[in-house]
Amino acid sequence: MEKILRKATERTPYTAFDPDAHRLVLQGESYPEDAAAFFGPLQQALRDYVAGLGDAPFVVDLELNYFNSSSAKALMNMFMLLEQAAAAGRDIRINWRYHPDDDTMEEFGQDFAEDFHHATFTLCPSLDD
Amino acid sequence: MFAQDYYDFHQGLAKQGIILSFTGYVSEGILFALGDALRQKMALDEADANVTKRVFSVFVEQVQNIIRYSAERVEGNLGKRVELSSGTITVGREGERFFVVCGNVVRQEDALAMRERLSALAAMSREELKLHYKEKLKEPPEGRSRGASLGLIEIARRASSPIQFDFIDIDDAAAFFCLKAYI
Numbered sequence: 103m104e105k106i107l108r109k110a111t112e113r114t115p116y117t118a119f120d121p122d123a124h125r126l127v128l129q130g131e132s133y134p135e136d137a138a139a140f141f142g143p144l145q146q147a148l149r150d151y152v153a154g155l156g157d158a159p160f161v162v163d164l165e166l167n168y169f170n171s172s173s174a175k176a177l178m179n180m181f182m183l184l185e186q187a188a189a190a191g192r193d194i195r196i197n198w199r200y201h202p203d204d205d206t207m208e209e210f211g212q213d214f215a216e217d218f219h220h221a222t223f224t225l226c227p228s229l230d231d
Numbered sequence: 232m233f234a235q236d237y238y239d240f241h242q243g244l245a246k247q248g249i250i251l252s253f254t255g256y257v258s259e260g261i262l263f264a265l266g267d268a269l270r271q272k273m274a275l276d277e278a279d280a281n282v283t284k285r286v287f288s289v290f291v292e293q294v295q296n297i298i299r300y301s302a303e304r305v306e307g308n309l310g311k312r313v314e315l316s317s318g319t320i321t322v323g324r325e326g327e328r329f330f331v332v333c334g335n336v337v338r339q340e341d342a343l344a345m346r347e348r349l350s351a352l353a354a355m356s357r358e359e360l361k362l363h364y365k366e367k368l369k370e371p372p373e374g375r376s377r378g379a380s381l382g383l384i385e386i387a388r389r390a391s392s393p394i395q396f397d398f399i400d401i402d403d404a405a406a407f408f409c410l411k412a413y414i
Contacts (some may be wrong), residue, residue: 113263133291135259168284169290171381178368197250213361
C-alpha cells in the first residue's frame, strides 16, 4: 500500500500515513476549504488498510490544535471505521495529544473517547511544543 | 467632505467595540485572511488563548455559513472554481465579552426551518448541545446542506450564553438573517 505524506499548510494538518510502519500522524490545524476533498483519500486509504490489517498494532497520533466542524465530521468518520476494525479484533491505539491548557481540544478528546469501546483511545496532555 | 462620512462610519463601528467588520462578497481566501488578522490582534491584546480559540472557531463557522448558505451568491469557473457569497461578518468586544455576528440574505422558504433549528439550539443545555453535536457527527452527510447544522451546533457550543438570532423580511422571496454569539 502507498504511503500518504502531506506537509502542513495554513489550513490543513501535516499528514503521514505509513501502512508498512502501521502508523498515522495528523498534526496542526484543520479547516480546509473542502474537507471532503482533503480527508476523502485518507479515509479511503484507511478503509483499504484496516481491511488487510493483521495482528500488528496500528498506532494513530493526533495532535490537532484547531479543527472546524467539517473536519470534526471527517475525524468521526475515521474513528467509526477504526472502532469497527477494533471490534473485529484488530489492535488499534489512538493517542489524542493536546496542550494541557487547551480546554477545547481536551473536551473534544473526552467526547470522542466515549465512543470507543474496542479501540484504545488515550488522552495525552503534553507540554512539548 | 467624504472623509467626514467615512470617519463617522469608522467611529460608529469603533464605539460599538468592533474589532473587524467585513461586508460584501466573501470567499474562503477572505475567511483565512480575516481569521488570521483576528487571531493576531487578539494575541497582541493578550486575550486568553482559550477565548481566542473559541472566538476564532465561531468566526470560521459563521463565515462558512455565509459562504454556503447566503442566497446572494455568484459562482463560476475562472480557471478554478470560484464561489462568492454576500454577507456581513463582525467581531467585537463588549466589556469582558467578545461577540461574533453574521448576517446574510436567505430565501423565505428556508427561513422557517432555520428559525426552528436555531430556537432548538438556543434552548439546549451544554450537555444537550454536546449530545446533539455527536449525533450529527455520526450522521451520513445531508444532501444539499453540506453540514450546516453541525456548524451551528459548534457555534452554540463555543458561545458562553445562548445564541441570539433574528430575521427581517425583505420581500416575499427573501429575508435577512442575523446570528450573534457571545464568547
